[in-house]
Amino acid sequence: MNRTMRLALVASLSLLAVAGCRRGGAFVYVDSQRYIPQMPAELRAYQGQPIYLTTFVNLSTNTTRQYWYYSPDGSVTYEVAPTLAGFVRDSFARAMAGLGMQVIVDPPQPLDPRVAELQLAVTSWDDSAFHYQMVLNKYDSTLYQQEYRVEFPRLATDDAQVLEDRVYRIADAAVAGMLSDQGFQQAFFQ
Numbered sequence: 001m002n003r004t005m006r007l008a009l010v011a012s013l014s015l016l017a018v019a020g021c022r023r024g025g026a027f028v029y030v031d032s033q034r035y036i037p038q039m040p041a042e043l044r045a046y047q048g049q050p051i052y053l054t055t056f057v058n059l060s061t062n063t064t065r066q067y068w069y070y071s072p073d074g075s076v077t078y079e080v081a082p083t084l085a086g087f088v089r090d091s092f093a094r095a096m097a098g099l100g101m102q103v104i105v106d107p108p109q110p111l112d113p114r115v116a117e118l119q120l121a122v123t124s125w126d127d128s129a130f131h132y133q134m135v136l137n138k139y140d141s142t143l144y145q146q147e148y149r150v151e152f153p154r155l156a157t158d159d160a161q162v163l164e165d166r167v168y169r170i171a172d173a174a175v176a177g178m179l180s181d182q183g184f185q186q187a188f189f190q
Contacts, residue, residue, distance in 0.1 A: 047100030
């Protein structure tokens, strides 16, 4: 195989690899910097409260580990910035800060045991469902852990702006659902 053919083959394979990252027909770009939280007013009890956001990971098998998730039928690809886990952490931080909480992302060690520490693992994520497990630590022990499921009906559209906006509303529901949970509140405020 001559040099020109090898270069053409390498270039073609590279393009196919990049194209393979986008499975669906519609493409939606989601960025945590464009997320503007819309939190319910009844969560204002958290105002002024400090919280550490430490470990946020993506363990979902229906996503790539870093940047992409998809609609269940593969027709829509979502690229998330900075990463999937980073988007979730940043969204929680922005929503909590919007409520007036003192959010400390990646705090230095050792942690103050009087301040609640939130750890979160995404367990499933597509364009209509977001499932995650959280652990709330305080006083050097785990005070609460829970799995949450946020589910929205599928949208029959490929309008990227509509689909992007819904990602942000799902983020709102994920944060608000956790903060409204009586078990979480009882552990957080002790």
